[in-house]
Amino acid sequence: MATTIQQNVGVATSSQERAHHYDSRKPRGDSQCKAGPAVDTWHNPSLHYEEGLALATQSQDTENNKKSALDDGCSALIAMLRACGKCKDLQQGIRLHDEILKRHFLRRCSDALATMYAKCGALSKAKELLYKHHSKDLYSWTDLIAGYARQGLYHDALECFRQMQYEGLSPDAVTFACILKACGNLKASNMGKRIHDEIARQGLLGTDMVLASALVDMYAKCGALASAQQVLEELPFRNVVSWSALIAGYAQEGQGEQALHCFEQMQCEGFSPDEVTFACVLKACGTIEDVDKGKQIHEEIAKQGFLDTNIVLGSALVDMYAKCGALAKAQQVLEEMPSRNVVSWSALIAGYAQQGLGKEALNCFDQMKREGLSPNAVTYSSVLKACGSIQDIDRGEQIYDQIARQGLLGNNIVLGTAVVDMYVKCGALAKAQKVLEELPSRDAVSWSALITGFCHQGQGEQALTCFKQMLSEGLSPDAVTFSCILNTCSHLGLLEDAHMYFMAMNTKYGVKPSIEHYTCMVDLFGRAGHLDKAARVIQEMPFYDHVAVLSTLMGACRKWGDVNVGRWAFEQAVNVDKRDGSTYVIMADIYAAAGMQEDADMINFMKVENCGI
């Protein structure tokens, strides 16, 4: 069937076309570009292009009404641009751009041109047109912002958003949705909150499900889960997407129980999980190592036949079993997948590496390559961890060579750190340090890998030197760095320094001391015989479940023969958990060493009473 250019791209006015666009969002898709007569014609460029131009030219040639004829020519070009955008036919679009310039239509076609470029992914061309012509077309701006958001160029999306508003335009629900996506991925929760306020002010949340889900997702991606949950709860309507966004947020933050709770609640409200929901829930099961729940989800997924087609879900399943330490099961799932990719394999390799099963991880790595799949930076990180875990420095170095040859270290701190850590675990600290220093950039984690190495090898001075170097690079130490540094100070007997760092970690670096850090301080003062100071550290702790810290203090009391502080710590420990036998043993020792045998016997009696042994 012959289709004319008019039937295909039409000569609809822009408002008609946009109305159509807006109303038929759901069923649209690319079908027009892939099948049917319209496509065939359009994909015959010579036929199309020439016919379109002929149409535009004919219109211009009409004598009667010059002005409207000119409009028709321009409209036809605009319609053709729109078709290019729809089919992502950039080449054809560029030819139209030339034609538009030749005919001096640029002023009137610039928005349509920008939209075409935006849809074809040529974002800088689109941006140039909109900025240069101070476009007042909301849809063209939104197309560009959506393009940036799709490509992961979130800063560019925000910049365009600002410029659009600077031109006097007010965003609509679609613009807001794109900007929320950018905010979420940039973890820009303050900006996201401002957008939220504006959306609420305009009453858009009550009418637009997509926007509402985008808002939940924004807060979830920012880790502001209370806000995400609140938004979801206050929505007049929810769906599986808004629920999944929240579940994904909890899973991402490691709050697996909350994720599972939401999953239950979602089903209570009558929503059936889809493949995306299942992937989120599997991640949640992995983070809390709930293999039973994971198995249950696995059965549900299999029953619904999702595993036959969905490689993401299959990989999520491999990852869940791997994170739960059920590696045989993970491997079985991987082997039974109809097809697997580098993600599926990397999940399994990471699982083996995590459990210290370096040999198995390396076997998988080889098998993956035999299947013709190429490892990427994520795969290599896990493989390096595997080499470190079995101290296979030769294999590690071989992998490092491959990585370097592929230029993967250029901008990948995670991978660089994995190399450093591999050398550290193999005891090659000089090599580790050399790699670290040659990395294009470093962060607290990469430094900590090296610092931990020096610390564990008893080279405390070196650890502190690195720490100072790290600070001089303007980097903020994190919780792990401080644990390591406090331990180092403890072993070197640097009480004052340790105390200074301990105070600074919260006040200067915003790292809340964890029970581990308090334990370091107790150990430090305890070793030095400052038992009163150690006891004071415990008194100032904001934790309740702290038997381990108390027994650290009691160990120091045993060493220094301090019955009073020892008794105090013991009483605290019994208050927390009277069934923990270890503290009775230490207390009995303390009494016995002080020649207080009756008290020691009493403690042993209490131990039998309370702990049964």
Added chain:
DNA sequence: TGATTCACGC
């Protein structure tokens, strides 16, 4: 033109 999912470093 807009929403949810899988693998990595101390």
